[in-house]
Amino acid sequence: MNSIIIDHRTGAQPVDGLDQHDAEALNRKDKREPLFAARKAIHPKDVSGQFRNLKWIIMLVTLGIYYITPWIRWDRGPFSPDQAVLLDLQHRRFYFFFLEIWPQEFYIVAALLIMSGFGLFIMTSAAGRVWCGYSCPQTVWTDLFIKVERLIQGDRNARIALDKAPWTASKLAKRGATYAIWLLIAMATGGAWIFYFADAPTLAWQFLTFDAPPVAYATVGVLTFTTFWLGGFMREQVCTYMCPWPRIQAAMTDENSLIVTYNDWRGEPRTKGKKRSAEAGVQGGDCVDCNACVAVCPAGIDIRDGQQLECISCALCIDACDSVMDKLGRDRGLISYTTLTNYNANMQAACGANGRITPSLVHDEGGRVKTSYRYFDWQVVFRARTLLYLAVWSALGLAIVWQLANRQMIDASLIPDRNPLYVQLSDGSIQNSFAVKISNRQPTPRLFTVTVDGFIDATLASAGLDDMGGQSVLLGIDANKLRDIRVQIRHPREGITAERTPFAIVIRDLAGGETTVLEGVFNAPPELAVSN
Amino acid sequence: MSEKHIDEATGTATTGHVWDGIRELDTPMPRWWVWVFIATVVWAAVYVVLYPAIPGLTSNTKGTLGWSSRGDVREQFETAKAAQATFRDRIAAASFDEIIAQDDLFQFAVSAGRSAFQVNCIQCHGTGAAGGPGFPNLQDDEWIWGGTIDDIAFTITHGIRNGGDEARDALMPSFGADELLDAASIENVSAYVLSLSGGAVEKGDATAGQTVFADNCASCHGENAEGLPEMGAPALNNAVWLYGGSQAELIAQINKPRHGVMPAWGPRLGDVTVKELATYVYSLGGAAR
Numbered sequence: 070m071n072s073i074i075i076d077h078r079t080g081a082q083p084v085d086g087l088d089q090h091d092a093e094a095l096n097r098k099d100k101r102e103p104l105f106a107a108r109k110a111i112h113p114k115d116v117s118g119q120f121r122n123l124k125w126i127i128m129l130v131t132l133g134i135y136y137i138t139p140w141i142r143w144d145r146g147p148f149s150p151d152q153a154v155l156l157d158l159q160h161r162r163f164y165f166f167f168l169e170i171w172p173q174e175f176y177i178v179a180a181l182l183i184m185s186g187f188g189l190f191i192m193t194s195a196a197g198r199v200w201c202g203y204s205c206p207q208t209v210w211t212d213l214f215i216k217v218e219r220l221i222q223g224d225r226n227a228r229i230a231l232d233k234a235p236w237t238a239s240k241l242a243k244r245g246a247t248y249a250i251w252l253l254i255a256m257a258t259g260g261a262w263i264f265y266f267a268d269a270p271t272l273a274w275q276f277l278t279f280d281a282p283p284v285a286y287a288t289v290g291v292l293t294f295t296t297f298w299l300g301g302f303m304r305e306q307v308c309t310y311m312c313p314w315p316r317i318q319a320a321m322t323d324e325n326s327l328i329v330t331y332n333d334w335r336g337e338p339r340t341k342g343k344k345r346s347a348e349a350g351v352q353g354g355d356c357v358d359c360n361a362c363v364a365v366c367p368a369g370i371d372i373r374d375g376q377q378l379e380c381i382s383c384a385l386c387i388d389a390c391d392s393v394m395d396k397l398g399r400d401r402g403l404i405s406y407t408t409l410t411n412y413n414a415n416m417q418a419a420c421g422a423n424g425r426i427t428p429s430l431v432h433d434e435g436g437r438v439k440t441s442y443r444y445f446d447w448q449v450v451f452r453a454r455t456l457l458y459l460a461v462w463s464a465l466g467l468a469i470v471w472q473l474a475n476r477q478m479i480d481a482s483l484i485p486d487r488n489p490l491y492v493q494l495s496d497g498s499i500q501n502s503f504a505v506k507i508s509n510r511q512p513t514p515r516l517f518t519v520t521v522d523g524f525i526d527a528t529l530a531s532a533g534l535d536d537m538g539g540q541s542v543l544l545g546i547d548a549n550k551l552r553d554i555r556v557q558i559r560h561p562r563e564g565i566t567a568e569r570t571p572f573a574i575v576i577r578d579l580a581g582g583e584t585t586v587l588e589g590v591f592n593a594p595p596e597l598a599v600s601n
Numbered sequence: 602m603s604e605k606h607i608d609e610a611t612g613t614a615t616t617g618h619v620w621d622g623i624r625e626l627d628t629p630m631p632r633w634w635v636w637v638f639i640a641t642v643v644w645a646a647v648y649v650v651l652y653p654a655i656p657g658l659t660s661n662t663k664g665t666l667g668w669s670s671r672g673d674v675r676e677q678f679e680t681a682k683a684a685q686a687t688f689r690d691r692i693a694a695a696s697f698d699e700i701i702a703q704d705d706l707f708q709f710a711v712s713a714g715r716s717a718f719q720v721n722c723i724q725c726h727g728t729g730a731a732g733g734p735g736f737p738n739l740q741d742d743e744w745i746w747g748g749t750i751d752d753i754a755f756t757i758t759h760g761i762r763n764g765g766d767e768a769r770d771a772l773m774p775s776f777g778a779d780e781l782l783d784a785a786s787i788e789n790v791s792a793y794v795l796s797l798s799g800g801a802v803e804k805g806d807a808t809a810g811q812t813v814f815a816d817n818c819a820s821c822h823g824e825n826a827e828g829l830p831e832m833g834a835p836a837l838n839n840a841v842w843l844y845g846g847s848q849a850e851l852i853a854q855i856n857k858p859r860h861g862v863m864p865a866w867g868p869r870l871g872d873v874t875v876k877e878l879a880t881y882v883y884s885l886g887g888a889a890r
Contacts, residue, residue, distance in 0.1 A: 486729065487729075488727070488728055488729030488731065489727075489729050489731035489740070492731060492738060492740040492741050492887075493741065493840055493841065494741050494742050494743075494840070494841070494887075495741065495742050495743045495836065495839035495840060495841050496839060496840065497798075497839070497840040500740065500741070500886065502740065502885070502886065530886060531886075532701075532883055532884045532885070532886055532888075533701045533704075533707045533883075533884065545704070553708075555711075555884055555885075555886070557885075557886035
């Protein structure tokens with residue numbers, strides 16, 4: 070680590086007391102080979118700082134939500150499952166805490182997906198690929214896997230050495246232990262997934278006693294494999310080659326988005342230290358070319374080459390550079406989240422008459438960056454574009470809330486019999502038949518009355534159901550069930566004045582008083598309507 | 602092109618095809634592609650051994666697994682039957698009152714009955730069970746052979762005028778064709794019968810017809826023409842007419858009656874299906890308990 074490395078470009082010597090990293094930006098533009106080349110392993114170095122801490126917190130929260138959610142209980146009474154979040158595919162019900170979604174309400178899920186999309190738009194237009202850098206599952210699990218790797222095999226240099234080392238027992242043990250822990254994490258990942266689709270404690274027991282349905286084992290198998298493979302071996306290749314999101318997100322940033330940027334207007338020209346450059350008669354920039362930003366990069370790029378499609382905006386290079394700047398007693402933010410607008414303004418101010426970056430224009434006598442330079446205006450997050458996204462996002466959210474708050478707990482439909490349209494009975498009266506479908510969407514069994522309304526002298530009957538005074542029948546429906554009944558509506562010959570007479574069927578919850586009104590049409594023979 | 606031409610930019614050989622100076626590269630297949638191809642060949646070889654594959658003149662190879670699509674269907678039928686067995690056992694053991702009283706059993710019987718009806722009954726009674734001229738409407742409340750659910754089950758089981766021992770059987774005399782009544786009497790009695798339900802009388806003397814009715818018809822159709830299910834004699838005092846309700850149609854029927862025939866479904870479908878059919882007909886609303 071502390072060996073003296075002479076920079077091959079400038080021939081400069083490293084700064085005393087500062088780690089010099091022998092790091093190479095593996096995916097740098099001029100290093101890229103045409104078409105296809107086998108992947109070179111990237112060994113990101115450990116780093117600490119505010120963004121690293123933020124990433125740990127986000128990892129803890131997202132993984133915590135993912136692993137724990139299926140185990141949360143939620144009492145819905147004796148007729149419904151008590152799992153807070155349950156996607157019951159078999160019975161076609163989605164439970165989400167106090168909500169129960171039926172298949173016909175699936176548009177709510179579609180609205181949620183659209184909201185997620187707009188959430189991504191907001192994030193991306195505000196601060197670039199923050200989704201990629203902080204909360205994408207690929208990033209989170211890769212981060213966790215690298216942590217495991219680091220704990221067992223050591224940090225960057227140790228891992229590079231181990232990579233090159235022959236297969237000794239110690240290497241075998243280290244690699245084996247790493248893969249074993251990865252596999253455990255991967256299995257837990259696949260395992261947690263299936264608990265969203267069945268009662269978690271029951272399924273866990275079935276799973277362990279080899280009594281679970283084959284699809285459970287298949288799902289766990291597939292997800293274990295993908296987690297292990299994508300997180301352990303594919304890593305940044307998923308983001309660079311497989312994932313379509315980066316390309317879409319790249320199209321959503323603009324000159325006011327906060328992007329992880331190397332501020333070359335204060336970094337260039339790179340030197341190995343002020344003293345040395347002063348001795349050489351050159352005034353250098355803040356970048357000391359220590360390569361810390363390259364060593365920590367999980368995507369294997371050099372941020373100083375500018376914005377690149379491999380960059381997932383994880384900001385670990387900011388942490389790495391800030392700690393170096395702290396040690397040197399210089400201003401933080403040589404690499405920072407900044408907008409293209411700010412960057413361009415700074416660049417213009419930093420360039421002297423010869424059009425070149427002139428450090429004396431940037432730094433004051435103490436070596437600090439002059440206060441006229443701005444790199445981080447968080448206010449640009451609030452601009453027309455993001456506010457518009459936010460408005461659409463909020464409107465959708467409010468629409469969902471409104472829809473859920475006003476939804477009916479009885480869902481019913483009336484389907485007329487078209488073959489025949491009407492039947493003449495022996496006393497001459499006319500009968501129409503209807504299929505009535507009623508869903509009881511409450512978690513308790515309920516009793517309903519089905520009543521014909523707005524049609525004088527009409528009677529309603531349904532074979533097998535108790536009659537309630539000629540115009541109503543009594544109907545019991547189990548908790549969370551749909552029932553399909555057939556009703557007959559009869560009307561005497563006299564009083565039918567039209568071929569089609571509108572009427573209503575009222576469905577009323579006997580206990581709660583909740584009602585639903587269905588509108589229907591009573592058909593009669595044309596000659597009858599004329600004669601009356 | 603006898604000599605092998607190597608493309609400069611890629612270092613790959615060309616096929617020798619040239620179009621306007623553009624040469625076709627002879628790029629080798631990607632290795633993964635070749636392996637997938639070989640894997641499919643191996644797969645096919647294994648498949649041919651395990652499954653029915655090679656057609657002959659009258660048959661085909663059966664495969665060592667003994668799988669067939671017909672066997673698959675048979676298995677699905679067995680599974681479906683096994684799944685329905687509990688309900689069907691309960692239906693076999695229950696009376697109609699018990700079937701109707703139990704929601705789940707009633708719903709199953711109606712659904713099963715609807716399916717059986719769509720296969721066996723719609724040819725005469727129509728998909729909506731509304732019948733047609735000569736074929737009774739099963740949605741209304743007029744029942745020639747009795748309208749309780751037990752009567753209906755009996756009719757389905759044994760049928761009508763099909764020569765069976767227990768079949769519903771009764772014939773109306775051909776009053777005109779066999780010269781039991783003269784034309785004027787037939788006209789008069791048709792006028793009387795029509796007047797009972799307020800139908801349009803075009804000719805004949807209803808008062809004279811009343812006497813003819815009492816002497817010749819009341820023994821089967823009842824004194825007030827209310828019908829007699831035991832004899833299969835329909836009520837004549839209401840608005841429902843099997844063979845049409847105009848006076849001409851009535852006269853034709855008295856003259857030389859047509860008689861409907863229905864097969865005995867009991868031996869073909871079995872007791873449980875008959876019960877399901879009767880329950881379905883009951884659910885249409887016109888029958889009585």
